[in-house]
Amino acid sequence: MFEKMKHTDCEESNNNPCVSKIQDALASLDVQLKELSIQRRRALNYFLDLKGNIRVFCRVRLFLPDEIRGYARRVLTSDTTKLFLRIADDKNKQYSFDKVFHPQSTQEEVFSEIEPVIKSALDGYNVCIFAYGQTGTGKTYSMEGVPSNPGLVPRGIRAIFEQASESNYAFQFTFSMLEIYMGTLRDLLVPQSTKQRVHKACLSIQMNSLGGIEIENLVSIKVSNFEQVKRLYNLGSRSRSIASTKSNSKSSRSHCLTCISLTCSAAPERQKETNKIWMVDLGGSERLLKTQATGRRLEEGKAINLSLSALGDVISALQHKKNHVPYRNSKLTQVLRDSLGSDSKTLMFVHVSPKEEDLCETICSLGFATRARSIHLESEKSPELQAKREVEMAKLQQTITEVESEQKDVQREIGRLNERLALLTGFDQSNDVHAKGSLIATEDLHFTGEVDLHSAKGFKRTSPSLPRFMKPTICSKQKTGSVHLSSTGTRKKSSIPSKMKRSASVYAESITSQAKDAACLSDYGSDFSMSTGYAIQGHGADDDTEWSQGTSEYEIKQVIFPDQEKSPRSSTTSLHDGCFNNGGIQVKEINKNKHFAEDWLHLQTTGQTRTHNVGGKRIFAIPVDKRNIMCKQQNRVIYCNQAEIQNFSKTNSGPTKKTNLNDVDSLESIELDEARRFIVCSLTDMEDTQPDQNQDHDQVAAERKGGQEQEDLTVLTETPGFRENPVSVDSYGEDRSRPERQDNKEESCMLPRTTRRSLFATHALQPDQHTDLKESVIRITSCHDEEQGTNGLFLKTIQRLWASVLLGLGIQSLGLGCDFFHALLH
Numbered sequence: 001m002f003e004k005m006k007h008t009d010c011e012e013s014n015n016n017p018c019v020s021k022i023q024d025a026l027a028s029l030d031v032q033l034k035e036l037s038i039q040r041r042r043a044l045n046y047f048l049d050l051k052g053n054i055r056v057f058c059r060v061r062l063f064l065p066d067e068i069r070g071y072a073r074r075v076l077t078s079d080t081t082k083l084f085l086r087i088a089d090d091k092n093k094q095y096s097f098d099k100v101f102h103p104q105s106t107q108e109e110v111f112s113e114i115e116p117v118i119k120s121a122l123d124g125y126n127v128c129i130f131a132y133g134q135t136g137t138g139k140t141y142s143m144e145g146v147p148s149n150p151g152l153v154p155r156g157i158r159a160i161f162e163q164a165s166e167s168n169y170a171f172q173f174t175f176s177m178l179e180i181y182m183g184t185l186r187d188l189l190v191p192q193s194t195k196q197r198v199h200k201a202c203l204s205i206q207m208n209s210l211g212g213i214e215i216e217n218l219v220s221i222k223v224s225n226f227e228q229v230k231r232l233y234n235l236g237s238r239s240r241s242i243a244s245t246k247s248n249s250k251s252s253r254s255h256c257l258t259c260i261s262l263t264c265s266a267a268p269e270r271q272k273e274t275n276k277i278w279m280v281d282l283g284g285s286e287r288l289l290k291t292q293a294t295g296r297r298l299e300e301g302k303a304i305n306l307s308l309s310a311l312g313d314v315i316s317a318l319q320h321k322k323n324h325v326p327y328r329n330s331k332l333t334q335v336l337r338d339s340l341g342s343d344s345k346t347l348m349f350v351h352v353s354p355k356e357e358d359l360c361e362t363i364c365s366l367g368f369a370t371r372a373r374s375i376h377l378e379s380e381k382s383p384e385l386q387a388k389r390e391v392e393m394a395k396l397q398q399t400i401t402e403v404e405s406e407q408k409d410v411q412r413e414i415g416r417l418n419e420r421l422a423l424l425t426g427f428d429q430s431n432d433v434h435a436k437g438s439l440i441a442t443e444d445l446h447f448t449g450e451v452d453l454h455s456a457k458g459f460k461r462t463s464p465s466l467p468r469f470m471k472p473t474i475c476s477k478q479k480t481g482s483v484h485l486s487s488t489g490t491r492k493k494s495s496i497p498s499k500m501k502r503s504a505s506v507y508a509e510s511i512t513s514q515a516k517d518a519a520c521l522s523d524y525g526s527d528f529s530m531s532t533g534y535a536i537q538g539h540g541a542d543d544d545t546e547w548s549q550g551t552s553e554y555e556i557k558q559v560i561f562p563d564q565e566k567s568p569r570s571s572t573t574s575l576h577d578g579c580f581n582n583g584g585i586q587v588k589e590i591n592k593n594k595h596f597a598e599d600w601l602h603l604q605t606t607g608q609t610r611t612h613n614v615g616g617k618r619i620f621a622i623p624v625d626k627r628n629i630m631c632k633q634q635n636r637v638i639y640c641n642q643a644e645i646q647n648f649s650k651t652n653s654g655p656t657k658k659t660n661l662n663d664v665d666s667l668e669s670i671e672l673d674e675a676r677r678f679i680v681c682s683l684t685d686m687e688d689t690q691p692d693q694n695q696d697h698d699q700v701a702a703e704r705k706g707g708q709e710q711e712d713l714t715v716l717t718e719t720p721g722f723r724e725n726p727v728s729v730d731s732y733g734e735d736r737s738r739p740e741r742q743d744n745k746e747e748s749c750m751l752p753r754t755t756r757r758s759l760f761a762t763h764a765l766q767p768d769q770h771t772d773l774k775e776s777v778i779r780i781t782s783c784h785d786e787e788q789g790t791n792g793l794f795l796k797t798i799q800r801l802w803a804s805v806l807l808g809l810g811i812q813s814l815g816l817g818c819d820f821f822h823a824l825l826h
């Protein structure tokens, strides 16, 4: 009816000549705005091209308060673009940069250099900003800054949001943060239990069909304002690998990569529909002889130096426009592959220490910088050329300013005309246009919903054009149990062994039918991603690198869904995806609604996730109310309390099949929230992991060492009612206004996927469906076990036969004929 009224209004108003005039004017202004936009983008791009798509700056750190007394002699002096290094009393060395920031330079001054590049990012170009330098020279200070004086990352992000809000189009932003620690990718937005000694590599680098790099399983969080990003960034920063070294008490032992991805499908003049801004705080380069690092520190230093050298090679190859760019030599360059190239903008801030005793490291850093900047040095050889370039750049700068102000005028005029039109027609077209823009962007994001978590739109699992190193190996696929969701949300075939596939699908079917019967489906869609990997064993206490919150590969992260505006994907589908995606290893569940950043932050605050070591296995659970672990009586809390954990351990000592069935019983006692929530528990083998340092004392007491079957147990539990009565996460635990919890009994179904792992899922069902489900569980389980038994025997027989054949061939190749066998027999 509303639509009809709107149309009628429009038709009537269209008859008004004034209205049609305004509409014509608006149409032409729109065209003009687009043209100006293209003009500005071209000018800016050309300007940046002239400046250099790879630009290198130098920042000299000031003397820190405790250094001033000891080091009076200055070895560094500088002007705006040159740095002079006093190598000996009678010898100076000169280095050129795009700009040199002297020790008193402010964060604002440094940021002013990246502002044009941020604009370029909004035009669809990939951007990479690096902080490079010796350890302790202020890289983190430049990138992150301090609360009173924020660095490039917060300033850059704020600028992105500000500039996007001034743009004509609706942008969608996602935020992710990872670190590369000793060649291993770690998701920093998935915090980990403090000082846990198990460190996981969960992320793999993939290339999509458009040649873009995607990090499989990396959590990307949709963000809509600076505050959200700031909080997520703080969360990520806390998880960074930091350790005390001789040079820096809080030395970053990894490369920290912060990524903002921008999507705008409505702007045709953008270079790419989705592009990225990477802000990278590189690990500190160090001379290992000087730092006298040993053990883990030494290994970390080596890893950092190796990847920095690989980065130098890549930048140098790009600068020299070489055919072969050695991206594959390090994880760092593999991750940044699509953002380090001709179509991208790269800024490198090289940091140096003012201290004389750091002279060698300073020379090394400056050598790196010079190498990265080699093309500019060549072009600077000719002063005429240089002067011409300067003039052209000034002209372009002028053009950009003019076009920008013209754009603003046109925007103002459009706003004014829209207001007039609204007065005449009673219908605010500007809102409509805006809504349309947003809709397009939202739809696009929805369509590429999995993009953020799994892969980009058009993601190709394996492409024939991919370099071999980019393709996942069978082993890595098995490790991750990778199953990709296609862009339309359908599942692609997984690489997991057929036996596991069958198990998973049977399992999914079982869940679907039971859930449907129970009529307790949620309309809440959710996206899952998984994260798996391998463990790096912990080291001695003196080697500790602080992972502020260390996560185990089998830990499961869960997100609570407070928002009502979710996509209509059913929870059944989500559950399927989750279970299937889980591939027997683990599940991370991601919600893509607009409050997602808040949810994520809420969930990931310290102490939200708990790990219990029970009977040599790990139970992982996420409490909703972290303030009270034993709060079963509080309806809203989803958590295994102490008694349940002990119960779990008691019932978990039998053989696999029986254990699983018992688990079904024991888990029924888990208290569920009447609001629809997922509960996620995982049992993992604790044999090769250190005990969780953070375990509550009584939880530790509940540990039972035993020779139980090793298995992983993943539990997904849902209860109905959440959609109808969503609760703000912040008010969680305080909200007394909600109706009493319905007496829902949870039902469970379980299917062991392999002898080592089993997947267990419970779904909120009606009490009378309990028996049915359990029967189906037993049926599936025994069927599966039988199958496993037969298959196992068959495999063993094949193995033995094969071993005999090999032995025979080996003996023959030694030149021993039939006589030898006869002799053996006799």
Ligand SMILES: Nc1ncnc2c1ncn2[C@@H]1O[C@H](COP(=O)(O)OP(=O)(O)OP(=O)(O)O)[C@@H](O)[C@H]1O
Residues within 6 Å of the ligand: 061, 062, 064, 103, 133, 134, 135, 136, 137, 138, 139, 140, 141, 142, 248, 250, 251, 252, 253, 282, 283, 284, 285, 351
């Ligand atoms: N320009 C600056 N102004 C004030 N303090 C600074 C500046 N640069 C660095 N610092 C201080 O120097 C110390 C070391 O800096 P920072 O941790 O940023 O070094 P880093 O290069 O990141 O080291 P690492 O590579 O070991 O992580 C910090 O205490 C930081 O506050």
